[in-house]
Amino acid sequence: MRQYRDAKEKHPDGILLFRLGDFYEIFFDDAKLAAPIMGVQLTSRPLGKTGRAPMCGVPHHAWQAYVGKLLHAGHKVVICDQIEAASKNKIVRRDVTRVLTPGTVVEDAYLEPSRHNYLVAAWSRGLEAGIAACEVSTGELLLCQLPKDRLQSELERLAPAELLSPPEIEEYRFDPVRGQQRLKDILGIAYPASVGAQDAPLAVGAVGVVLDYLKQNQTKVAPGSFTVRTYSPDATMPLDAATVRNLELPSLVQLIDRTSTPVGARQLGAWLGAPLRDAESIELRLAAVDELVDAPALQDRLRDVLKPVGDLERLVTRAAQGHATARELVGLRRSLEAIPAVQEALAACSALVTRELAGHVSTAPELASTLARALVEDPPPTLRQGGVIRHGYDADLDEISDASRGARDWIAKLEATERRRTGIRSLKVGFNKVFGYYIEVSHANTAHLPDDYVRKQTLTGGERYITPDLKQREAIVLSAQERIAARELEILHDLGTAVTEAAPALRASAHAIGMVDALLSLAVAAAEHGWRRPEVNAGLQLSIKGGRHPLVERGLPAGVFVANDLELDPDAAQIVILTGPNMAGKSTYLRQAAMIVLLAQCGSFVPAERARIGLADRVFTRVGAHDDISAGMSTFMVEMTETAYILNHATRSSLVIFDEVGRGTSTYDGVSIAQAVVEHLHDAPRLGCRTLFATHYHELTALAERLPRVRNQRVEVLEEGDSVRFLHRVVPGGADRSYGIHVAAVAGLPSGVIARARDVLGELERQRPLEPPDVQLGLPIEMTPDSVRKELEEIDPASLSPLEALQKLYQLRAKLTP
Known part of the structure; x- marks a missing residue:
């Protein structure tokens, strides 16, 4: 359990999944917490003289489904995996290979396609507050400094999957100087002004906390990993929770969501959650929607070309983070191949906003070509099966594959060859996991065997032999699968590196395509529902x-x-x-x-x-x-x-x-x-x-x-x-x-109750007495003494000099500041 204890000491705040054979096991308090969430049986195992340790486990091939339940419950999950092949008489080395938290995951299994998944750091000092919102799955990092009283509504709009704030995070970690250093060291951003944050020191402090958290949790962070920008809280209308609830905003989004891509769906939701406050910007967007409303054929064309783009934003990020599967890289290739058609369709648009967005859409033909040459069209779901990379793409992989194929062909023909060679028609070639490949001969035919036959096992009905040539081919076949998987993994890593180099431009393209898709959705909804331009x-x-x-x-x-x-x-x-x-x-x-x-x-x-x-x-x-x-x-x-x-x-x-x-x-x-x-x-x-x-x-x-x-x-x-x-x-x-009694009757109250209500109403209307003031129950409220008001009342303005008055004003303001 030493490896377990070492991993747990590094990540004491996470639920540790520890690989043992074909299972991930969870022990001690982690097991007690995780078992009911994952829906598995809590059991125990012997633990020396200390008794039994609580434990539960999940199959290693299905770990993602169970981890998803833990993440949705708000827990951090640590994966400790085997990092070398198992061998006899040796403890297999294990180490932490993944750390997953609700705000840092990038896999589709844990994300909703139409919703952002923000990791947010937020804090306040005086009357101001700072926010850093990181969408790891899309490669977006947003900074905002705003009045403290608007912080809560902005957090409600962002709906973070994970929130980092004092006192859970020590306040010194939010120091703006520290944050500026993190921007420089980790993202290569030397000056906050380059991302528009020169007047947002509290937001810079918050971004330092986010970057520290990402590094601690093994998220790949480097220059170019994120598109960083600062936004103004005054540019959009804040919506408090009551307004979102009362206006049924999620249902309204659903009503007008006609997007073709997940990127567009997320953009549309963001627009409705933050209406604009600049008339010119609104009119420009309306003009773009108006153009599409008046062009049904263009609507249809855009919908057709947008759909194959898929979730380009998240595909790029997963590949750049090194977590994309071969199938996802094929999906990325198809997205890239769909972009030229989008560019062609956008060329027919004349609205200013749409033309500007079209200018940000760029292709990556070299990357698409590389992915097409490297990956088979329908790769298997896991690397263990091999066959992910096309033959002819990598000489080393082809050599391993060709050698394995040749050895398998040789073994497949061995039985016939040896029967001819020995004259033994009952000779068989077989395989088992203990001895590998063997040649089996009955006892009656063992007298005149070739000299290169080496006895391996005696059976009731015969003997099993090996030959040096058979063992050589066996070694090639048995090691080939592991060597192919290792080489294919290296190639996938290289492909991920190629995606990383193109990621900034691809993210910009994905963002622009998402906005086009959102504009198109507004136009399609307007045409469907018969809405008019305001x-x-x-x-x-x-x-x-x-x-x-x-x-x-x-x-x-x-x-x-x-x-x-x-x-x-x-x-x-x-x-x-x-x-x-x-x-x-x-x-x-x-x-x-x-x-x-x-x-x-x-x-x-x-x-x-x-x-x-x-x-x-x-x-x-x-x-x-x-x-x-x-x-x-x-x-x-x-x-x-x-x-x-x-x-x-x-x-x-x-x-x-x-x-x-x-x-x-x-x-x-x-x-x-x-x-x-x-x-x-x-x-x-x-x-x-x-x-x-x-x-x-x-x-x-x-x-x-x-x-x-x-x-x-x-x-x-x-x-x-x-x-x-x-x-x-x-x-x-x-x-x-x-007409309340009429409504009560419509609702189905008994007729006797309705008749009595009408009698009472008639009596009350004749008397017209509102409830007398002397029988109303008042609410005894004792106002909290206001020290600032009391001090103001005691001040004699005529006796103060201008300087003393200014000093007194600052003192009173300090008392109002939390």
Whole structure:
């Protein structure tokens, strides 16, 4: 167990898989942790005088499936393999050959084709934060420095497979000077300015942690291994978790995903997760989509030529990392051979964005030719079987193969040759794993054998012999398989080196092809769903004619969905208070407005007859009701927390969606909070943002009489006797009823309950008593003393000199800084 202990000491934080014969064994606490995750039996084995050691094992040929389960559970896995052939009377040498972590894997078995797999290092100092996001499987390394309060939303967008941050990682490791040195030593980047990080020291510190982690875990890192770039947090719109959930963003991505390649699918998801905030960039992307929408034949041609490209990005990285199989290298060759057709198809495009992307697509004919000459068309799944490299590509391999083939042919003919030579018609040539090849002769025929026959084994019915020539051929045959596998492995390594040299250009091509594929997907989706091109500008007006909810419309027969208009303007109709019955479509109307804005700022066509979108810096949504029991938060507390977040982070350029704020408490409390929120949105100098506010508190419609930028709208219904028909049409004015009892009847409540509810409602409407204030239960909240406020109140500004005032300001600011 010495080899096991040595490997475990080097990687104490990983689950160690230790190769013993045909199994990978796991021992001690690792076994107790891994067995239930992998779904295998936990057993034990004798361990000297100390008793029995817990253990479990998996077959070596199926290790990837089991390791995948451990990685998906968030564990680091260490593979300790045999690094020499087994031999008698000698302990086989073993060493760590792979270290796999959730954020550093590159194999398809552990990755989702349409999703990025980021290893992220993040930390903060003062009011700023730094992020380094490494996508090892695609060879991308992103740096970003951003305000600390935006760190969480950016991490939610990146959704890292693995996160490195304090206190798990010591903070001194994030030192920017240390990070700059790592960039220089490991990636050959001497100056952060060369990757746009001159003003992002915290991001540089984070990238040092990422590079250290990659080196520790045996990931191949060298100059050219990654495409490194710095991105600005202000270039895109951050989406908080509530907005992603409320707008069903994953379902929206699925609705418009018509990509032909995994690279394109990942790019499309990234675009929808980070809408643009620059009107010019949006319009350029829209122009590229528009060109494709108007050219169905070009759409079909591009889809045909893109599909064979496959996942070029990840194929290149696996080959460069030395983990590509022969079949994956053949797949890479086919991807490279498909690129010229892509270039030819893109030549027909005239949109500026598409032309620029076409300029980044380059071929690698020499590499494709080398791979074609080297590899057979359909290589076996493993190297043990041999036959991966074409005959004629490598002289040394051909010599080994030819010698093995000749020896096998000689042995195949040996039986007939020896029968002629000895005259013994019953002579046989055989093979077993103990003695190898042999010549078997019956006892009756042993008297007159040739002198070169050497007895090897005596049997009941005869004798087994060998000859020097037979042993020579046997040695060639038995060693050939191992020698062929070793030589083919060397050739595959050389091919990987050739891919590494071409990797930067190939990654750039793959990235450009992915963006073309994403543009094409937006165009195909727009044509399928009948969406229109929006007008996006730097203003703040939001005007939608005939807007539709894309996900709801998909679930309805064609033409059934009722489209609605919307007008919002911070200088006129800033806030729309939307009233109407339950089930009438208020939430759908709110969500579709936010979805149309997000789609437009992603560069997509939108589900509307016409849309003019003034840029939004953020989209905030407070929709639906749910609790957070794990955090000890009730439904109402979650609602208030989300509302507070919006009011504290929204700006004049934001789009805010509120759905039934205040419904989780008593009537007077709820109305009071809802009204105060509307007034704050209207009056606060920092806000004045475009707002849709749906509510069942009909008292709020009175706000339009005294707040000049508040407008009332309602979802129209048609009363037909005792029944109500929802028209789902939004019209000006406020509603005075919610028709909740009608909805309860539609839901199937017993008729007796419905009848009693109507009686109670009639009695209440005659009395019209809202709950008296003196019976409402207040929430005793004791505000935390604010030391900074107290100190400010005690300051006499008239008694301070300008210098003293400046010093005092810095002192107070320091107290606010964590």
